[in-house]
Amino acid sequence: QVELVESGGGLVQPGGSLRLSCAVSGINVSIATMAWYRQAPGKQRRELVARVTADGNTNYADSVKDRFTISRHSSNTLYLQMNSLNSEDTAIYYCNAYAWWGQGTRVTVSS
Numbered sequence: 001q002v003e004l005v006e007s008g009g010g011l012v013q014p015g016g017s018l019r020l021s022c023a024v025s026g027i028n029v030s031i032a033t034m035a036w037y038r039q040a041p042g043k044q045r046r047e048l049v050a051r052v053t054a055d056g057n058t059n060y061a062d063s064v065k066d067r068f069t070i071s072r073h074s075s076n077t078l079y080l081q082m083n084s085l086n087s088e089d090t091a092i093y094y095c096n097a098y099a100w101w102g103q104g105t106r107v108t109v110s111s
Contacts, residue, residue, distance in 0.1 A: 002026035004095045009105030016085050016109070022078040022095030022102055029072045033098070036070060036080045038091035038107075046094060050080060063088065085109045 008020040020036070035051040050060045050070035058070055069081040078095055090109050095102040 002097065002100045004097060004100055004102035006093065006095050006102040006105040009093060009107045011108045011110065012085055013111050014086050014109055017081070017083045018085065018107060020080040020082065020093055020095075020105060020107075022080075024076050024078060024095075024097065027097050027100070029076045029078055029097075030074065034070075034072060034078045035096045036078075037094045037096055038089075039094070039104075040088075040091040043091075049093070052078075082107070 003025045005023045006020060008018060010018065012018050031054050033051065033053045036049040037046040038049050039046045048061060049064055050058065050068055052058045052070050052072060060068060067084045071079045073079065087109050090107060092104040092106050094104045
């Protein structure tokens with residue numbers, strides 16, 4: 001049984017940082033293609049934020065390049081380090097592995 005549980009969201013001021021975590025069971029994070037998506041308020045679709053492939057390649061949405069970093073840990077956890085946050089980063093962030101999704105964690109960037 002696959003389960004993805006996100007944590008680490010919250011309220012942060014513009015320019016601040018957050019690290020999101022996704023605790024994964026049922027899939028080996030180190031050899032899977034994993035991703036973070038987000039859904040902004042009022043938007044119907046989730047957008048890809050960052051992805052790490054099974055062989056370790058990463059790709060990012062243009063809007064987060066050089067600010068966000070996706071990584072995975074031997075504890076079977078996926079991370080998203082988010083720096084220099086701005087209001088456009090406000091969204092619910094979801095962890096994804098193939099057909100499976102977490103429940104999401106909310107990030108609000110506001111002063």
